[in-house]
Every structure is written in structure tokens, then in C-alpha cells.
Amino acid sequence: xxxxxxxxxxxxxxxxxxxxxxxxxxHFKIRRISDDFELGDCDLRIGYxxxxxxxxxxxxxxxxxxxxxxxxxxxxxxxxxxxxxxGMNYLYITCNxxxxxxxxxxxxxxxxxxxxxxxxxxNDMYKEGERQKCIYKFSFNQK
Numbered sequence: 691x692x693x694x695x696x697x698x699x700x701x702x703x704x705x706x707x708x709x710x711x712x713x714x715x716x717h718f719k720i721r722r723i724s725d726d727f728e729l730g731d732c733d734l735r736i737g738y739x740x741x742x743x744x745x746x747x748x749x750x751x752x753x754x755x756x757x758x759x760x761x762x763x764x765x766x767x768x769x770x771x772x773x774x775x776x777g778m779n780y781l782y783i784t785c786n787x788x789x790x791x792x793x794x795x796x797x798x799x800x801x802x803x804x805x806x807x808x809x810x811x812x813n814d815m816y817k818e819g820e821r822q823k824c825i826y827k828f829s830f831n832q833k
Contacts (some may be wrong), residue, residue: 691768696761697721698732698768706737713737716772720752720765729756732765736776744813744823747773747781750795757791763798766828770799774830784823793824801826 691698698718706714715735719728730752735742748769750762766783773781783799785792787806796803804825809816815823 691771692723693764693768695723696729696764696768697723698765701731711739711741713739713742718765718769720750720761729753729761730765732762732769734769734772736773736778740810740813743782743825744784744807744809744815746784747778748783760795760798762792762795766795766799770828770830778830780827780829783826783828785826786820787822787824789824796824796826799828801828 699721700716701719702717704712704715704717706712713735714737715733717733718731720730720732721728730750732748732750735745735747735749738747748766750765752759752761770781782804783796783801785796787793804827806822806824808822809820
């Protein structure tokens with residue numbers, strides 16, 4: 691998957707793990723086309739459950755020296771096509787309410803803020819000290 695600036699290179703695939711409530715996932719390296727330089731990572735989790743609602747179907751990290759160029763948002767838009775190929779009509783991306791950069795990424799990629807949700811106490815992120823997530827929804831028209 692690529693656009694005029696970046697491409698996503700599959701790094702790993704993860705199988706579903708029902709015991710941990712994990713859905714299957716693809717893990718990618720985000721690379722710049724012009725020089726094949728690695729800019730960060732992203733992943734797409736295929737399917738829906740409580741974990742993907744609070745943790746998102748997409749995760750991303752752009753290395754600090756490359757932030758501010760919309761690389762995360764552009765990678766998300768490439769992942770949308772893969773999600774649609776898997777029959778997904780929508781997906782979620784979540785972030786902490788105080789993470790303004792990630793909130794801007796979600797808005798740049800066309801997400802609609804569904805809610806700022808309190809994490810359930812049995813959620814892994816809650817156990818790590820997090821309390822809320824911004825839940826952005828991205829809806830697709832299937833052809």
C-alpha cells in the first residue's frame with residue numbers, strides 16, 4: 691500500500707487470540723518512498739470487540755524527528771483500504787484525551803469523535819493507569 695509519499699511494508703502478522711480478546715492484526719513499517727527511510731510503525735486490527743472499541747483498530751507511532759508531516763494520518767488512510775478489503779464498514783482509532791497530536795491525526799484522516807469514554811476497570815489500559823479514551827469512528831461506503 692502506498693501513496694505518492696509513503697508506503698507500508700508488512701513487518702508481521704498476528705493471529706487472533708480469543709483468550710486475550712485479541713483480533714488478528716497486520717503490523718507495518720511506515721517508509722518514505724523517496725529514500726526508503728523508516729518513519730514509524732502502524733498496525734491494523736481486523737474485527738470488532740471491546741478491545742478494539744477502547745484500543746482502536748489502528749495504532750501508529752511516528753518517530754519524533756518525523757512528526758508534524760501527517761505521516762500517521764496518511765498511513766491510516768492507506769490502512770482504510772485494507773480494512774475495506776476485509777469487509778470492515780467502519781473502524782475506530784482511539785487516543786488519550788490530552789494527546790492533541792493524535793486527536794489532530796484522527797481529524798485529519800476524517801474521524802468523527804464518538805465520545806470520550808471512561809475505560810472499564812478490567813481493561814488492560816485502565817490497569818496501566820489510563821482512565822479515558824477519545825473514540826474516533828471512521829465509516830466507509832462499501833462498493
